[in-house]
Amino acid sequence: MCIRDSMEVGLDITEMKQAEAELTKHRQHLEELVQERTAEVEDANRRLREEVAERQGAEEKFRKTALFPEQNPFPVLRIASDGTLLYGNDASKTLWDTWKCQVGQAVPSEIHQAVTEALCRDARGEIEIPCGPVVFSVAVAPIPTEGYANLYGYDITERKAAAEALADSEKKYRELVQTANSVVLRWGCDGIIHFINEPGARLLGYEPDELIGQSVQMLVPEVESTGRDLSSLARDILDHPEQYIYNPNENLRKDGTRVWVAWTNRAITDAKGQVREVLAIGNEITALKEAEAAVRWSARRAEVLSDTAARLLRSSDPQALVEDLCRQVMDFLDCQVFFNFLVDEQAGRLRLNAC
Numbered sequence: 001m002c003i004r005d006s007m008e009v010g011l012d013i014t015e016m017k018q019a020e021a022e023l024t025k026h027r028q029h030l031e032e033l034v035q036e037r038t039a040e041v042e043d044a045n046r047r048l049r050e051e052v053a054e055r056q057g058a059e060e061k062f063r064k065t066a067l068f069p070e071q072n073p074f075p076v077l078r079i080a081s082d083g084t085l086l087y088g089n090d091a092s093k094t095l096w097d098t099w100k101c102q103v104g105q106a107v108p109s110e111i112h113q114a115v116t117e118a119l120c121r122d123a124r125g126e127i128e129i130p131c132g133p134v135v136f137s138v139a140v141a142p143i144p145t146e147g148y149a150n151l152y153g154y155d156i157t158e159r160k161a162a163a164e165a166l167a168d169s170e171k172k173y174r175e176l177v178q179t180a181n182s183v184v185l186r187w188g189c190d191g192i193i194h195f196i197n198e199p200g201a202r203l204l205g206y207e208p209d210e211l212i213g214q215s216v217q218m219l220v221p222e223v224e225s226t227g228r229d230l231s232s233l234a235r236d237i238l239d240h241p242e243q244y245i246y247n248p249n250e251n252l253r254k255d256g257t258r259v260w261v262a263w264t265n266r267a268i269t270d271a272k273g274q275v276r277e278v279l280a281i282g283n284e285i286t287a288l289k290e291a292e293a294a295v296r297w298s299a300r301r302a303e304v305l306s307d308t309a310a311r312l313l314r315s316s317d318p319q320a321l322v323e324d325l326c327r328q329v330m331d332f333l334d335c336q337v338f339f340n341f342l343v344d345e346q347a348g349r350l351r352l353n354a355c
Contacts, residue, residue, distance in 0.1 A: 016291045023262070027283050030182050031264055034281060037169070044166035051159040058154065075136060075153035081119055083112030086148060095153070098131045115149045118142040128160075129153070135160050183261060183282035187216040189275055191234045203261075203284060205254030221258065224250045238275055241267035248285060260289045304328060 069076040075092035079085055083106045088096060099108050106112070111129070118125040118140040125140040136153040143149060183200030187193045193211050201208045204219060211219075220230045230249060237244045248262040261282040268277040308328070 016288070016295065019288060019291075023283055023285065023288065027182070027262065027264055027281065031266075031281050034184065034279070035266075038279075040169045044162070044169050048159075048162050048166055051162050055154070055156070055159060074155065075138070075151070077151040077153075078148050079107055079111065079115045079151060081116065081147045081149075083107055083109075083115065092153070094131050094134070095129065095136070114140050115142075115151075118149050119144050119147075128156070133157070183280070183284075185216070185280040185282065186277055187234070187280070188277050189238055191215050191217060191238075194277065200282065203253075203259065204251065210254075219251050221250055221252050225258065226250075237265055237278060238267075241265060241275060241278070248289075251282075259284060260286045 069087075069089045072089055073091055075095055076087075076089045077085065077092050077095070078087040085096075085101055085103050085105055085107050088103060096102060099111070101107055107115075111127075114125055114127045119142045122142055122144050124142070127138050127140065129136045129138050134155055135157045137156040138151050138153045141150045141152065181199060183203060184195070184197040185193065185200060186195040193214055193216050196208050196211050198208055201211060204211075215234075217231075217234045220233050222229070222231045224230055228249075233249065237247075244263075244265050246262070246264055248260060250258045251261050253259055262285045263280050263282045266279045267275045268279060270276045
């Protein structure tokens with residue numbers, strides 16, 4: 001028996017490499033967008049806190065000067081129970097102009113209604129009054145025994161604009177997170193899920209509400225198909241976040257099936273540097289992992305074929321190698337029995353052989 005032909009096996013993995021590059025580019029771009037929006041929200045929160053602190057300080061100043069309404073830089077008015085404007089300081093004249101009324105005349109119906117409600121409840125009320133480009137927050141202080149209410153205004157134009165900007169920024173952030181073709185997951189130092197976007201929940205077979213408040217550890221198997229122990233993965237990420245900035249691992253779907261996800265983890269710390277939350281962005285890489293497995297299998301197959309051909313070509317008695325070659329093929333195919341035919345030269349026929 002003589003074997004004259006040899007075999008060459010090549011494998012083109014260009015498409016797989018391109019897919020890996022595109023996935024990395026997409027993950028980095030999404031993380032940059034999420035971090036940018038997070039920074040905007042944090043900055044808006046800071047500015048809003050500053051506005052609130054400023055308002056509180058101004059309100060304290062206003063309280064001290066309320067006994068001197070004419071010197072007050074903000075509107076101070078007195079309105080009778082029947083809606084008649086009894087008094088207004090100089091700062092309130094912009095409101096007069098907007099209302100088109102003077103002392104002794106009726107104020108607009110919505111202002112009269114606010115005064116009536118405060119007098120009936122004998123409780124302070126608060127309304128917002130737009131006045132051209134300025135918006136006033138006006139406290140309505142009822143004096144039922146006298147039949148009127150005092151109104152104290154404060155300019156909240158900048159604070160209102162900041163609040164609207166914050167709301168707009170948060171809306172854009174939510175839209176980004178909910179429309180991203182990736183998993184966006186936040187979980188706390190206790191391992192409890194605080195947030196997951198809809199695409200992420202769908203990938204794992206859940207609705208977002210089913211996961212919020214649950215342990216993040218429920219989303220990973222005890223042992224990965226690679227044999228890696230994932231039973232303490234959440235704790236490990238919290239203890240050593242720098243080791244898990246990028247971490248691909250298997251995840252469990254609701255139906256028990258598994259999906260590979262490449263996670264980018266960012267630890268969010270408090271003023272003391274302690275991790276209080278983890279922001280994780282994940283992209284499914286199941287197809288990529290399957291492609292990698294196929295590449296490994298093909299490479300191993302080529303190795304087995306090449307080794308088999310080489311040994312047969314070198315041997316002067318190929319049939320003597322059959323048993324060993326069969327065991328090698330069985331190991332590769334992970335099978336228990338292997339059948340092949342051997343040439344029986346004396347009988348002039350093929351003989352079935354089982355390994």
